[in-house]
Amino acid sequence: MWAYFERLLDSSMFSPHGICLLWEPELIWLHVVSDASIALAYFSIPFALAILVTKRRDLKFGWVFWAFAVFIMACGLTHVLSIYTLWVPVYGIEGIVKALTAVASVVTAGALWPLLPKILSIPSPFELRQVQAALEEQETKNRDAAQLLGQVSETQRALRESMTRLTAVVETAVDGVILFDAQACILLFNPACERLFGYRADEVMNRDIGVLMSKERPSSPAHAQRFATGEAVGLRKDGSSFPMNLSVGQAWQDGELIYVAIVHDLTRRKLTEQQLQQAQKMETVGQLSGGIAHDFNNLLTVIIGNAEYLSEQLRERPDLRRFADDICQSGERGAELTQRLLAFSRRQLLQPRAIECRELLTSMHKLLKRTLRENIEISTAFGAGSILAFADRAQLESAVLNLALNAQDAMPSGGHLTLSTELTAIDEHYRMQHPEVASGSYALIAVTDDGEGMAPDVIERAFEPFFTTKEVGKGSGLGLSMVYGFAKQSGGHVSIYSEPGLGTTVRIYLPHAGGEQSLADIAARKEAAPRGHETILIAEDDPFVRSSVTLRVEALGYRVISAVNGKEALQLLRTNPAIDLLFTDIVMPGGMSGWELADQARRIRPGLPVLFSSGYALETLVEQGRAHAQSIVLTKPYRNAELARRLREAFAAAPLPS
Numbered sequence: 001m002w003a004y005f006e007r008l009l010d011s012s013m014f015s016p017h018g019i020c021l022l023w024e025p026e027l028i029w030l031h032v033v034s035d036a037s038i039a040l041a042y043f044s045i046p047f048a049l050a051i052l053v054t055k056r057r058d059l060k061f062g063w064v065f066w067a068f069a070v071f072i073m074a075c076g077l078t079h080v081l082s083i084y085t086l087w088v089p090v091y092g093i094e095g096i097v098k099a100l101t102a103v104a105s106v107v108t109a110g111a112l113w114p115l116l117p118k119i120l121s122i123p124s125p126f127e128l129r130q131v132q133a134a135l136e137e138q139e140t141k142n143r144d145a146a147q148l149l150g151q152v153s154e155t156q157r158a159l160r161e162s163m164t165r166l167t168a169v170v171e172t173a174v175d176g177v178i179l180f181d182a183q184a185c186i187l188l189f190n191p192a193c194e195r196l197f198g199y200r201a202d203e204v205m206n207r208d209i210g211v212l213m214s215k216e217r218p219s220s221p222a223h224a225q226r227f228a229t230g231e232a233v234g235l236r237k238d239g240s241s242f243p244m245n246l247s248v249g250q251a252w253q254d255g256e257l258i259y260v261a262i263v264h265d266l267t268r269r270k271l272t273e274q275q276l277q278q279a280q281k282m283e284t285v286g287q288l289s290g291g292i293a294h295d296f297n298n299l300l301t302v303i304i305g306n307a308e309y310l311s312e313q314l315r316e317r318p319d320l321r322r323f324a325d326d327i328c329q330s331g332e333r334g335a336e337l338t339q340r341l342l343a344f345s346r347r348q349l350l351q352p353r354a355i356e357c358r359e360l361l362t363s364m365h366k367l368l369k370r371t372l373r374e375n376i377e378i379s380t381a382f383g384a385g386s387i388l389a390f391a392d393r394a395q396l397e398s399a400v401l402n403l404a405l406n407a408q409d410a411m412p413s414g415g416h417l418t419l420s421t422e423l424t425a426i427d428e429h430y431r432m433q434h435p436e437v438a439s440g441s442y443a444l445i446a447v448t449d450d451g452e453g454m455a456p457d458v459i460e461r462a463f464e465p466f467f468t469t470k471e472v473g474k475g476s477g478l479g480l481s482m483v484y485g486f487a488k489q490s491g492g493h494v495s496i497y498s499e500p501g502l503g504t505t506v507r508i509y510l511p512h513a514g515g516e517q518s519l520a521d522i523a524a525r526k527e528a529a530p531r532g533h534e535t536i537l538i539a540e541d542d543p544f545v546r547s548s549v550t551l552r553v554e555a556l557g558y559r560v561i562s563a564v565n566g567k568e569a570l571q572l573l574r575t576n577p578a579i580d581l582l583f584t585d586i587v588m589p590g591g592m593s594g595w596e597l598a599d600q601a602r603r604i605r606p607g608l609p610v611l612f613s614s615g616y617a618l619e620t621l622v623e624q625g626r627a628h629a630q631s632i633v634l635t636k637p638y639r640n641a642e643l644a645r646r647l648r649e650a651f652a653a654a655p656l657p658s
Contacts, residue, residue, distance in 0.1 A: 014089035042076025176263035375414030383422030389443035410451030566592030
């Protein structure tokens with residue numbers, strides 16, 4: 001083998017390649033320059049490839065570049081040897097180099113063909129430009145989509161905010177808001193409606209709106225169009241009704257017609273209108289009575305004067321003088337009636353001054369013990385401190401005397417009469433039911449009996465002149481009307497609380513002498529009124545009183561559940577374990593009183609706190625055998641501070657034995 005290479009590399013037997021070219025200089029240098037140029041170009045290519053592969057390590061198929069560099073380097077070397085063999089015949093070395101170049105060429109070509117599909121898959125600059133253009137177009141679309149998405153998001157946010165505001169308005173609205181469709185099916189029922197009608201929203205959803213109306217009932221698909229704006233009568237869940245103003249509008253939603261009803265409770269307004277009508281009626285009757293009394297007094301003056309003159313002239317005729325005396329006495333009785341009419345019409349002459357109510361009732365107590373029947377027991381109850389009223393003393397004494405005589409008539413078999421006085425105030429809640437009364441501090445004088453009591457229709461007309469329930473000849477019907485006129489003329493107020501079988505309390509509110517200090521004290525007590533968070537069950541049959549009490553108790557922080565009678569209250573108590581206290585009126589319709597309700601409630605829930613409400617003080621109810629001495633009774637009417645205090649006392653009190 002070594003001999004083969006020696007023989008191959010031996011050039012002694014060969015001639016240089018220049019001989020073949022006849023040593024023609026132009027031809028020799030043509031080969032030299034050409035081969036040198038080719039060799040230099042070939043040698044530069046591997047360096048360029050080496051730099052490329054070294055700098056771009058992310059290139060695929062890097063080894064192909066290195067193989068190609070070796071191949072090109074060998075090609076360049078063959079051209080260098082071609083120049084060298086022009087003068088030196090080293091054809092063996094040239095052949096070996098060409099053989100190595102052939103090997104490198106074959107290897108490179110052999111490796112390149114299998115890689116050709118992969119190399120062809122590499123994008124061309126044109127394809128890259130197309131891809132880049134597509135990417136830019138997609139980026140533009142993405143930007144547009146992002147911008148559109150942002151606009152949609154902003155619209156959705158604005159819509160959510162709008163819905164939130166609308167929901168807040170509907171949820172917190174004082175008036176009821178009902179949304180219903182063309183078939184009169186309820187779609188929305190806000191919290192104000194829940195308070196007005198007594199239903200929860202889930203109880204009326206998709207039901208006909210006619211269940212909330214006392215007269216409207218579902219009749220046809222076009223029933224919704226029958227609901228018009230105006231006054232209507234609402235029907236509560238418990239069956240009670242109330243006046244309301246119904247305002248109905250319509251709108252389109254998703255191509256369908258819907259209706260929006262605004263419900264405003266007219267209960268207070270109707271009550272105010274009734275009281276205003278009553279006040280106007282009393283004012284009209286007062287003006288008429290005053291005018292008649294004034295003219296009638298003139299006639300009575302003539303009648304009484306002439307009768308007295310005839311009586312003097314007929315001393316010698318006793319039989320005729322008796323007629324003159326009868327005329328005179330009848331005239332005097334007529335004068336007394338006209339005096340009472342003048343008191344009712346508020347045209348009497350008053351001389352108001354500061355009166356110590358405790359001292360006045362003490363003196364009246366002595367007078368009444370001599371005046372009333374022996375089977376009438378009289379007692380007094382005084383509030384703390386000095387109680388000064390600004391009024392005419394003589395008229396006030398006459399008013400108390402009239403009330404005591406009426407109480408005596410209401411107790412034919414005897415009974416108990418209580419004269420009481422205290423310092424009180426008329427607040428805004430009381431003014432809602434009696435708007436003609438000014439709020440402020442008042443001296444209160446109350447006359448309470450445990451007689452037969454009055455029916456509601458009698459109470460409504462009790463202050464009208466000449467209205468009486470007594471037999472003919474036993475009353476003129478001017479006693480309470482005189483008290484009413486005196487209180488109004490004095491700048492005060494008078495109220496009656498009566499329950500059949502329990503008796504009657506008449507309260508006279510007179511301006512308090514030095515009321516500014518009292519108002520400050522009352523305001524301080526109001527600010528200090530204790531609050532709570534418990535759940536209270538209120539049982540009250542009167543819808544006006546129930547609505548007022550509910551608002552006042554809720555304003556103190558409590559949660560309220562209301563019932564119209566004892567049966568409903570017991571049902572709520574069985575189904576609602578969250579009830580913490582029972583607040584019940586003593587006298588309720590339906591055959592169950594407040595005492596019976598409390599006893600049955602404590603059988604269901606032993607230890608349940610109970611607060612009673614009545615127009616009578618606890619002492620009066622205990623004396624009548626209608627209450628336990630340890631019962632907690634809130635006397636009507638009451639102020640917020642007193643209500644708050646009594647509620648906390650009821651929670652703190654130990655339960656009574658059944």
